[in-house]
Amino acid sequence: PQEPLVLGIETSCDETGVGIVRGRTLLANAIASSMDEHARFGGVVPEVAARAHLEAMTPTIERALADADVELRDLDAIAVTCGPGLAGALMVGVAAAKALAVSLGKPLYAVNHLVGHVGADLLQGPSLRGAVGEAGELELPTIALLVSGGHTSLLLVRDLVSDVEMLGETIDDAAGEAFDKVARLLGLPYPGGPQIDRVAEGGDPNAIRFPRGLSLPKDMEKHRYDFSFSGLKTSVARWVEKRVGAGEEVPVADVAASFREAVADVLLTKALNACKDLGVPRLLLGGGVVANARVRELAQERALAAGVELRVPPLSLCTDNGAMIASLGAQLVAAGYAPSSLDFGADSTLPV
Numbered sequence: 001p002q003e004p005l006v007l008g009i010e011t012s013c014d015e016t017g018v019g020i021v022r023g024r025t026l027l028a029n030a031i032a033s034s035m036d037e038h039a040r041f042g043g044v045v046p047e048v049a050a051r052a053h054l055e056a057m058t059p060t061i062e063r064a065l066a067d068a069d070v071e072l073r074d075l076d077a078i079a080v081t082c083g084p085g086l087a088g089a090l091m092v093g094v095a096a097a098k099a100l101a102v103s104l105g106k107p108l109y110a111v112n113h114l115v116g117h118v119g120a121d122l123l124q125g126p127s128l129r130g131a132v133g134e135a136g137e138l139e140l141p142t143i144a145l146l147v148s149g150g151h152t153s154l155l156l157v158r159d160l161v162s163d164v165e166m167l168g169e170t171i172d173d174a175a176g177e178a179f180d181k182v183a184r185l186l187g188l189p190y191p192g193g194p195q196i197d198r199v200a201e202g203g204d205p206n207a208i209r210f211p212r213g214l215s216l217p218k219d220m221e222k223h224r225y226d227f228s229f230s231g232l233k234t235s236v237a238r239w240v241e242k243r244v245g246a247g248e249e250v251p252v253a254d255v256a257a258s259f260r261e262a263v264a265d266v267l268l269t270k271a272l273n274a275c276k277d278l279g280v281p282r283l284l285l286g287g288g289v290v291a292n293a294r295v296r297e298l299a300q301e302r303a304l305a306a307g308v309e310l311r312v313p314p315l316s317l318c319t320d321n322g323a324m325i326a327s328l329g330a331q332l333v334a335a336g337y338a339p340s341s342l343d344f345g346a347d348s349t350l351p352v
C-alpha cells in the first residue's frame with residue numbers, strides 16, 4: 001500500500017507551519033512567521049502570536065496544498081501540535097485541525113511539539129540540503145538536544161512514538177531567549193540570536209569567562225542534564241554595567257563571543273555527557289539555535305572526539321515547522337495507532 005499522506009499543523013509559538021508528507025518524503029513545508037510583529041516588544045507576545053496564526057492559517061494551508069500538488073480529499077490523516085507551547089497559539093492550530101478533520105472525515109492525531117522536532121530527522125526529499133548526516137536516516141536510540149526561543153530540552157529517544165524520555169530541560173530561560181536578552185542589553189536588534197552570532201565572529205571567545213549554568217559539582221546530581229541561562233544573562237549584564245559605570249568602552253564583539261561560547265559549551269557538554277552516561281552513540285540537534293555557527297562547530301568537534309554520530313536536519317526543518325508534525329503523524333498512522341478522540345485540547349505544558 002502507498003505510504004500515508006499526512007498534513008501537519010504547527011502553531012506552538014510564532015510560526016504558523018503547515019507541512020505535507022507522504023511517509024518519510026517531504027512534499028511541502030509552508031511557513032508564515034509573525035516574528036516581525038514581535039520585534040518591537042523584544043520577544044514573542046502570546047496574544048499577538050495567536051491572532052497572527054488565525055490570519056495566516058488558511059493561506060498557509062492553501063500554500064502547502066499547492067506546493068505538494070495534492071487536494072484535501074487525498075489526505076489520509078491530519079496531525080497537529082497540541083503542546084507544549086503558548087496556549088492561545090496552540091488553540092488556533094488545534095481548532096483548525098479539528099475543523100479540517102471533521103469536515104473531511106479524516107483521522108486526527110494530536111502530537112507533541114518536542115517529539116515532532118525529532119520526527120523532522122526522518123524526512124527526505126530533493127530540497128533537503130545543508131543537513132549533517134544522510135537525510136531521512138534517523139537511527140534509534142538517540143539523544144536529542146532541542147534548543148530554540150521556547151525550549152531547551154535534552155531527550156532520550158528509544159522509539160519515536162512510544163518511548164521518549166525527557167532527561168533534562170531549562171529551569172529558567174530557553175537558550176534562544178538568553179541570546180535574545182543578551183542581544184538586547186548589548187543594543188542589538190531582535191531576534192538577537194543571529195545578531196550575536198554575527199558580532200561574535202569578530203570577538204575573542206576566551207576574553208571573558210562567563211558561568212556555565214548548573215555545571216558545578218553540587219549541581220550535577222539533581223541537574224546533570226538540566227540547563228539554566230538566567231545566571232549567565234545576569235553575569236553578562238553585570239560585566240557590561242561595570243564597564244559602562246567606569247566610563248569604559250564595552251568590547252561588544254568579545255562579550256558576544258564569550259557569551260556564545262558559554263552557551264555552546266554548556267549545551268554540548270551536557271548533551272555529550274548524556275550520550276556517554278547512557279551509552280547512546282548518536283546526537284540529534286533541533287530548534288532555531290542550531291543555526292548558531294559556534295553551536296554547530298562545537299557539536300561537530302565534540303561529537304567527533306567522543307565517537308558520537310551527529311545528525312542535524314537542514315535548518316528549514318530545525319526551526320518550528322509543520323512538516324515535522326506531519327512526519328510524526330505519518331509514523332503514528334504507519335504504526336497503526338488509533339487517532340486522537342476529538343475532545344483533546346491544547347496543553348501548554350504537555351510532557352513527552
Ligand code: KG4
Nearest residue numbers: 013148149150176193194197288291292319
Ligand atoms: O526554533 P525557532 O525558530 O522558534 C522559536 O523558538 O519560536 O527559534 C528561534 C530562536 C530565537 O530565540 C533566535 O534568537 C534563536 O532561535 N536563533 C539563534 C540563531 N538563529 C536563531 N540563536 C543563536 N544563534 C543563531 N544564529
Ligand code: ZN
Nearest residue numbers: 117148287320
Ligand atoms: Zn520548537
